[in-house]
Amino acid sequence: MTTEWIPEREVTAEQATHLIGARFHDLRGAPVRLLATGWDNTVFLVGEEWAFRFPRRQIAVPGVEREIATLPLLAPRLPLPIPEPRYIGEPSADFPWPFWGARLIPGHEFAAVRPPDEHRTAIATETGAFLRTLHDPALARAVGFTLPFDPMRRADTPSRAAKTSTRLATLARLGLWQPDPTVDAFLAMARDQPPPAGDPVVVHGDLHARHLLLAPDGRAAGVIDWGDVCLADPAVDLSLAYAAFTGAARKAFLTEYGPVPPARETAARTLALNLTATLAEYAAETARPSLLAESLTSLHRAVTD
Incomplete structure (x- = not known):
């Protein structure tokens, strides 16, 4: 392992x-x-x-x-x-x-439930509203004074793109991933992009399919595992919009959240690829089939509209 x-x-x-x-x-x-x-x-x-x-x-x-x-x-x-x-x-x-x-916050991990894409719109709307509140600059001024700035450099687009290519190569060696020209072209583009600019906000820092909980009715129930909470560019959390949602659900997320500038979107999509590739490797080595399936599908979602 x-x-x-x-x-x-x-x-x-x-x-x-x-x-x-x-x-x-x-x-x-x-x-x-x-x-x-x-x-x-x-x-x-x-x-x-x-x-x-x-x-x-x-x-x-x-x-x-x-x-x-x-x-x-x-x-x-x-x-x-x-x-x-x-x-x-x-x-x-x-x-x-x-x-x-x-x-205890009752609920099941998003990755364990794996709702169909067409049933994710309500979840996306609730998650977009949650992140809009979390990323409010006023909240950063109120509670962010003791938090470090992006200690994992997750908003560093070129660095994350390079790390993701390495992860995908590992998944390919494990027989879990067939190289995808669309993903490869996106990562090649991202390696030449500067990180997004803007004032840092409070971010969850590691927001992925294990850390969003769903209630029995399929709605969002809570957000857990805040060990990476920090100040950073909003792209660090917006990765979830591109890993977990597509089509109408992603549109609902972004409508609720607000505009995402191009550099921030590139950083968020890059981190979505990075986190889901990492989760796929982890899931394969720790026998978590639902997480593996969700992560591999998310790799494709992250570069599609």
Whole structure:
């Protein structure tokens, strides 16, 4: 397995039970079960009500600290639910990193549901409205003062285009991707484009098909996993408009969100390709067929209208 998603520490349900019960007496004895894993965090459901996030790698710890500091400021200002840390676990001898718990946001990952394209319009409208609010410059002035500026350089169009070509070559070697002239031509163009210009805003930072939750009725239920929250160009989040939606759904997203200048659109499409190629490789190596299928389809969506 690729080393970038092998955990440095993987908390078990038994360990989580001990860590949570030792710090939060009102949760002692509550049932604890694994809810989800990513390459940076492991999430447990506690008492069928609370979602606890434990970092799996040292590199994720600054993101956990940003979540703890920033999400309580963002939550009341946004039109969709996001996690709001209620229980904060400090580093200790039995676990060296911070962790936290928030009330569970009920829903299923967009990538697990995989609604048909023709059923995505309402989701796109709600997501466009959510990002319009998140990207409001007034919000950046109110809560963004402690956030770093695009630490992963995700709005750097030439750099992301080059990284994406490398990812796609890996997918091709794995037999998961047939080179697509349209994708290759887009990436060649993007490598010569400057990053978008404009004032930075608060961004989720890693907004993809695992981090948008859907309710049973198929509507947007919430946005999770804010470990990459930062200040950056809006293109960093607008990648979702090009990875998850096409046709009427994308039009609905952009109608709700507002105009996207050409350089920002290029950056967003480039990042959509980069994130979905990465997710496809991760999904293949960790046996996540729904995520793999959604990611491979998203590679084509990202360069079509």
